[in-house]
Amino acid sequence: MSSRNIYLTPEEKEEAIILSRSLSQAKRMIIKEGITDAAILKQFIRGEIEKTKHGRIDYVEIVSMESLEGMNMVKKDDTLIAIAARFGKTRLIDNIRY
Numbered sequence: 196m197s198s199r200n201i202y203l204t205p206e207e208k209e210e211a212i213i214l215s216r217s218l219s220q221a222k223r224m225i226i227k228e229g230i231t232d233a234a235i236l237k238q239f240i241r242g243e244i245e246k247t248k249h250g251r252i253d254y255v256e257i258v259s260m261e262s263l264e265g266m267n268m269v270k271k272d273d274t275l276i277a278i279a280a281r282f283g284k285t286r287l288i289d290n291i292r293y
Contacts, residue, residue, distance in 0.1 A: 199285050207282040210247040217243040218291040231269040233257040253279035
C-alpha cells in the first residue's frame with residue numbers, strides 16, 4: 196500500500212486497485228497463455244486502466260531488469276513491467292517482475 200493512498204477519494208482508491216490487478220493479470224497471461232509480446236501486454240494493461248473513470252496513464256513500460264531498456268519480448272527472470280498513473284491528483288506507481 197502506497198502512502199499516497201491517503202490522498203485518494205474512496206472512489207479513486209477503489210479504482211486504483213486496477214494497477215496491481217492488471218499487473219498480476221499480465222503476469223498470468225505470460226505464464227499461463229505464453230504471451231510474451233510486450234506490445235500486447237502493454238495494450239492490455241492500458242485498456243484496463245482506461246476503463247476507469249479517474250485513471251490517467253503516465254506510462255506503461257516493459258523493460259529489462261538488468262539494463263532498464265525497453266523490450267519487445269518478455270524474458271523470464273529479466274522483465275520488469277512498470278506503471279505510473281494518476282487517479283485524481285495522486286500519482287501512483289507499481290511494478291511486477293517476471
